[in-house]
Amino acid sequence: MLLKLKGKxxxxxxxxxxxxxxxxxxxxxxxxxxxxxxxxxxxxxNQVVKDVRANGRQAFSVRADVSKFAEAEKLVKTTLExxxxxxxxxxxxxxYSEHLLTDLDEQExxxxxxxxxxxxxxxxxxxxxxxxxxxxxxxxxxxxIDGKQGFAGDTHYSAxxxxxxxxxxxxxxxxxxxxxxxxxxxxxxxxxxxxxxDIAKSGKEYLKQIPMGRFGKPEEIAAVVAFLVSDDASxxxxxxxxxxxxxxxx
Numbered sequence: 149m150l151l152k153l154k155g156k157x158x159x160x161x162x163x164x165x166x167x168x169x170x171x172x173x174x175x176x177x178x179x180x181x182x183x184x185x186x187x188x189x190x191x192x193x194n195q196v197v198k199d200v201r202a203n204g205r206q207a208f209s210v211r212a213d214v215s216k217f218a219e220a221e222k223l224v225k226t227t228l229e230x231x232x233x234x235x236x237x238x239x240x241x242x243x244y245s246e247h248l249l250t251d252l253d254e255q256e257x258x259x260x261x262x263x264x265x266x267x268x269x270x271x272x273x274x275x276x277x278x279x280x281x282x283x284x285x286x287x288x289x290x291x292x293i294d295g296k297q298g299f300a301g302d303t304h305y306s307a308x309x310x311x312x313x314x315x316x317x318x319x320x321x322x323x324x325x326x327x328x329x330x331x332x333x334x335x336x337x338x339x340x341x342x343x344x345x346d347i348a349k350s351g352k353e354y355l356k357q358i359p360m361g362r363f364g365k366p367e368e369i370a371a372v373v374a375f376l377v378s379d380d381a382s383x384x385x386x387x388x389x390x391x392x393x394x395x396x397x398x
Contacts (some may be wrong), residue, residue, distance in 0.1 A: 152378045154179030157231040159223065161185040161214050161271060162241035164193035166340035167290060170366035171238055172196050173203070174374045180236065181206040183227045187213050187241075206231070214241050215262040220270035228278065236377045237275045239268040239289035239312075244342055246301040257304045264308035268315060272330075276323065285328040286377040289316055290369070293336045293392050309334075313388050320386030329385040331376045336392025338364040359394035 158175045162168040164186040172182050173196070182200045186193035186209060193209040200207035210226050212219040227234055243263045245256060268289050279285030294302050295309030312332055320330040337343060337354050347354070347363065355361060372391050375381055390396075 152178050152380065153236070153374070155181070156235040157181050157183070157227065157233050158236035158238060158377070159183045159185065159227055159234060159271070159275070160238045160240055161223075161267065162187075163238075164189050164196055164209075166342055167335065167338060167366045167369050168238075168240040169196050170370035171240060171373050172207075173199055174367065174370035175236070175238075175377075176200040176203040176205040176207070178374050178378070179205070181231060183207070183223070183231070184209040185212055185214065185223055185241065187211065214267040214271055217270045217273070220267065221274050223271070224274040224278070233282065234275050234278055235285060237271055237285070237287045238373060238377075239271055239287070241267050242290065242308075242342075244305055244346070246346070247304070248301050249303050252304060260304040261308050261311075264305070265311040265315070268312055272315075272319060276319075276328070279328050280323070280326045283327045285323075285326075287319070287328070287330045288373050288376050289330075289332045290373075291316075291332045291334045291388055293334055293390070293395060295334060295388075296390070297396070316388060317386045324385055329376075329381070331381075331384060331386070332388040333369060333372050333376070334388050334390050334392070335369050336364055336390075336395045338366060338369060340366060354395075357395050358392070362393065364391060364393060 158180045163172045163184040184196045197207045212223040214220045291312040292309040294306040316332040
């Protein structure tokens with residue numbers, strides 16, 4: 149165990165699977181106590197809690213739809229009641245769907261923006277007040293390669309992920325004087341449950357554009373998140389780190 153984050157408390161939204169699960173486990177290995185947020189699958193979330201505890205750290209799960217402000221409040225309040233502090237917030241909760249604009253209805257646009265972008269606002273809005281009082285904290289939000297370059301069928305998803313990048317830059321400037329750092333990661337195509345259909349359909353074309361010739365693993369995103377919330381990154385704020393195997397079109 150590296151224990152760079154020993155004793156710190158981290159909230160990870162969407163922490164029950166995929167990238168969120170990997171982040172929870174990496175932060176635990178670095179010494180964090182972890183709050184695993186989930187919406188639907190309690191058994192998966194509780195398994196992540198068990199895995200965190202197996203690393204010798206404290207953990208519990210909280211069911212909360214963080215796209216709703218009141219539930220984001222509940223998540224942070226519960227964390228403060230149990231652990232007494234919030235040092236790290238990882239905004240990972242997200243959904244993906246693919247629709248050409250001509251087929252994209254208002255309900256799906258609203259759903260993706262709400263889950264991916266509004267949840268980031270909600271959780272930051274609640275957690276930041278506590279971090280300001282303590283004059284310390286680190287926030288990392290999960291954006292996407294889609295937030296930096298366009299893909300047909302992703303207007304709603306790309307808008308939500310680009311929004312996270314803009315939100316991150318602005319909030320970092322607001323909070324720097326309070327010793328709170330705000331960053332983001334922008335994964336490329338990562339092997340998770342959420343991406344398996346997209347990879348099955350378009351994976352061969354994607355691989356042609358990735359210089360490293362393979363898809364990423366959730367653990368590779370988690371490693372970057374762990375770095376960004378650590379003291380090793382103490383002079384990094386307002387940045388979005390690309391983790392995509394060299395996949396750039398621009």
